[in-house]
Amino acid sequence: MTARAPLPTQRNTSPLVMAFVRFVVCGGGVGLAAGGALVLLGDRVPLVLSNAVVTVVSTVIATELHSRITFRSERGGWRIHLRSGLTVVVSYAFTTAALLVLHAVQSAPSALVEQTVYLSASAVAGAGRFALLRLVVFAPATARPAVPATAGPIAPAPAKPVVVAA
Numbered sequence: 001m002t003a004r005a006p007l008p009t010q011r012n013t014s015p016l017v018m019a020f021v022r023f024v025v026c027g028g029g030v031g032l033a034a035g036g037a038l039v040l041l042g043d044r045v046p047l048v049l050s051n052a053v054v055t056v057v058s059t060v061i062a063t064e065l066h067s068r069i070t071f072r073s074e075r076g077g078w079r080i081h082l083r084s085g086l087t088v089v090v091s092y093a094f095t096t097a098a099l100l101v102l103h104a105v106q107s108a109p110s111a112l113v114e115q116t117v118y119l120s121a122s123a124v125a126g127a128g129r130f131a132l133l134r135l136v137v138f139a140p141a142t143a144r145p146a147v148p149a150t151a152g153p154i155a156p157a158p159a160k161p162v163v164v165a166a
Contacts, residue, residue: 016134019070023130026065031122034058035115042114047103051096059088071138083137091125 034054041050063084067073073080098121102109109117 019134020130022070023066023126023133026070027062027126027129030058030062030065031119031126034122035118038118039111039115047099048096051099052092055088055092055095056085059085066133067138071134073138075138080137084133087129087132087137091122091129094125095121097121 034057037054037057038050041054044050045053060081063081066084067076067080095118098117099114102114102117106113
């Protein structure tokens with residue numbers, strides 16, 4: 001009779017690793033779609049402008065996904081979008097600079113080369129965004145000490161009546 005192999009034990013993956021995996025899946029999916037949109041707009045619109053439009057639209061979509069799926073945050077609204085948008089300013093500058101350098105080095109790169117440069121720059125910028133989103137934008141609120149609702153002195157509670165049984 002052969003011995004059965006032990007059942008694999010369930011690994012407890014850290015919440016940080018799982019959040020990063022969700023970030024990569026959500027952000028990567030949006031990034032791939034953005035790359036496709038950039039190719040479609042590339043012949044019709046100047047590169048810097050098309051990258052700006054694609055960046056803004058993809059940021060709004062990605063912020064919603066990161067809020068709901070990546071960080072499972074209850075926080076939402078335009079304030080979160082604005083904060084997240086600030087993290088994209090650096091990403092925009094980084095991806096645009098990478099594409100401009102590519103076009104300076106190679107006057108007519110193929111779509112494959114352009115996409116490789118764009119997606120590589122997006123991946124580097126994305127790692128930085130993950131850190132900022134996790135530590136700043138979607139960071140859990142810190143515990144605050146309880147503050148009394150009244151500003152004045154607290155009045156003592158009224159005395160309870162004493163009931164004497166006869």
